[in-house]
Amino acid sequence: MTERKVEFHNRLKMLRVERNLSRKQLAEMTNIHPQTIGYIERQQFNPTIELALRLSKVLGVGLDAIFSAEEFHLIDNKTLSG
Amino acid sequence: MTERKVEFHNRLKMLRVERNLSRKQLAEMTNIHPQTIGYIERQQFNPTIELALRLSKVLGVGLDAIFSAEEFHLIDNKTLSG
DNA sequence: ATTAAATGTAGTGTATATACTACAAATACT
DNA sequence: AGTATTTGTAGTATATACACTACATTTAAT
Numbered sequence: 001m002t003e004r005k006v007e008f009h010n011r012l013k014m015l016r017v018e019r020n021l022s023r024k025q026l027a028e029m030t031n032i033h034p035q036t037i038g039y040i041e042r043q044q045f046n047p048t049i050e051l052a053l054r055l056s057k058v059l060g061v062g063l064d065a066i067f068s069a070e071e072f073h074l075i076d077n078k079t080l081s082g
Numbered sequence: 083m084t085e086r087k088v089e090f091h092n093r094l095k096m097l098r099v100e101r102n103l104s105r106k107q108l109a110e111m112t113n114i115h116p117q118t119i120g121y122i123e124r125q126q127f128n129p130t131i132e133l134a135l136r137l138s139k140v141l142g143v144g145l146d147a148i149f150s151a152e153e154f155h156l157i158d159n160k161t162l163s164g
Numbered sequence: 165a166t167t168a169a170a171t172g173t174a175g176t177g178t179a180t181a182t183a184c185t186a187c188a189a190a191t192a193c194t
Numbered sequence: 195a196g197t198a199t200t201t202g203t204a205g206t207a208t209a210t211a212c213a214c215t216a217c218a219t220t221t222a223a224t
Contacts, residue, residue, distance in 0.1 A: 001174070004210085008135055022170060033213050038171070046130045048181080048211070053090055053151045063145035069135045083204070086180085104200060115183050120202070130181070130211080 004044045010067050013041040015059050030054045086126045092149045095123040097141050112136045 016026050016037075023041075027034035032051060039045035049063075056063050073079070098108050098119075105123075109116040114133060121127035131145075138145050155161070 002210095006132065008132055024170075034170095035172090035214080036212055038173095039212090042172085045211075046132045046181095048128045048130050049134055049145075049149050050088065050090055050128045051212085052131055052145075053149065057151060063134075063149065067131050067135065067145065069139060084180095106200075116200095117184080117202090118182055121182090124202085127181075128211095133182085 001039065001044065006043050006046050008046075008067060008069050009071050010040065010043065011072050012037070012055065012066055014072075015061065015066065016041075019059065026055075026058070029058045083121065083126065088125050088128050090128075090149060090151050091153050092122065092125065093154050094119070094137065094148055096154075097143065097148065098123075101141070108137075108140070111140045 016023070021029075023034040023037045026032075027037055030037075030051075032054060036045070036047075036051075040047055052063055052067060056066060059066070098105070103111075105116040105119045108114075109119055112119075112133075114136060118127070118129075118133075122129055134145055134149060138148060141148070
C-alpha cells in the first residue's frame, strides 16, 4: 500500500482494545481483512459506509462513535459524564 | 454506471428534501458531484466515510441519522416523540 | 532466551467510488 | 404550450477500497 493519509479521525483502535480484541479476532467477527483493519486504525484508509456499519454493529456503537471529522479528545471526567 | 445495489439504507433524499435543497445545491455545499448524490439516494452506491462526513456536516445530523444497516421506517408519532 | 501472538510494511490484483460529460425524462413555472 | 429546473440514465476515466500473500518487527508468555 502506497503512503496515504486521511483527513478525518477514528477511534477504532481504542474501541477494539477496550473490548480486548485482537485485529485478527475483530477481523473474523466482521469479515474484514485484518490488514484492512490495521490500515483504518492507522488512519491510512477511507473505508466505505458498509464496512463501517459492520464494525459499528460488532462493536455495539454508532458510526459517530467511531468516525468523526473532528479529532477525538482524550477521555476525562467530562467525557464520562457527558 | 453498471447496475448495482447496496445492502444498507440511507435517508439522504428525505433529509435533503426536508431542507428544500436540490441535488445541485447540496452538491455545491458538499463538493460532491450531483450525480454521485443521485447514486447514493438511489442506494446504488456505497460511499466512503469521508464523503458521508461531508454530508453529515452540511445536513447537521450524525452519520447514523443518514446511514443504517436497518431499514428506516416511515415517520409517525413514535418517531417524533422518541 | 525461545517461542508464540500481535502488529507493521510492502506489494499485487480486482472491483468500485467518484468525478465528469451528455442526453433523456419528468416537474415546475410562466 | 414552452421554457427552465430537477432528476435519471449511460458511459468513460482515474484513484483507491479491500482482499490476499509474505515477511519483518515488536510484545507477551513460558
